[in-house]
Amino acid sequence: MRIAVISGYKPFELGIFKRQDEAVEYIKEAIQKNIEIMVEEGLEWILISGQLGTELWAAEVVYELQLEKYPDLKVGIITPFLEQEQGWKESNKEWYEEILMQADYIDSVSKKPYEGPEQLKDKNVFLLQKSDALLLFYDEEKEGSPKYLYNLAKLYKEKTEYDIRVIQFADIQSIVEEKQYNDEFY
Template structure:
């Protein structure tokens, strides 16, 4: 029974998503929602993210939507790799990030210093895996990117610990889009 799910995946720029109204975002969020609903039925209590732009902030929005509708007890923790990770972001992205932090149930950083070296990111990945029961990762081995590092740490951790890894792949998004198109064609 998973009590804490770490969620991560591609950053928005890795997917070529530069605007908040990109047509792929609803499918990504629906895939996250579908996965979370299954976990909630299994006893999920907390979602853990690091606050990265893209998958993680979309996941936070899904958590908030689920809290408003069916699962008011669901909680969100944002534990960043280091302080001021948003320092170089655009104003729009900073505002989005700040709005997520304001609604989160718990906010902290693994390293209580600004960015210094890549070890802070490795420490964050290790921390998120060790503090969760399951990893939901938007990652497809056909398109490597930053999620690869978290995936590798999770696989290594899984060798000696009971730990579940679930992935959302591009095929899953394609299926969701095709289902929606089929429903649109047949019911409109």
């Protein structure tokens, strides 16, 4: 496995409205644990589409890992269309710019601004075709935007050798409980 797509919930789908929300730290820890395992299995590139939430948190995790352990790990940002951040709040645009500035590769599937939802599907198809694995923060118990990529990846896996890894709420809960346990006893 050389290239993995990382995606998942957007912040508002999780009731997260601040970048510094405590829940974000647990989500990033789950992402980090998975990335480290994948790097040991040969991961070289992380691909994201640059959407708010899981994808930008994943990029932040990779940037930290580049400094600490894996300087050769790369981040590619492939947006579905040009100027995807157009309608975002100023603080989110700034966050997005911070992530873009550190990326190793940036491109867009569609070379036009938003025209319709088919651009989002085209982006998902493109990312699956350009990768060996998907790491998705998604729990079938809680519907949300990641279900489209998840369902497409499952179909793709039927035709190719494709690795799908899912971070569920139970995984996040385990990290929370482990931290609480360690805080109590150390």
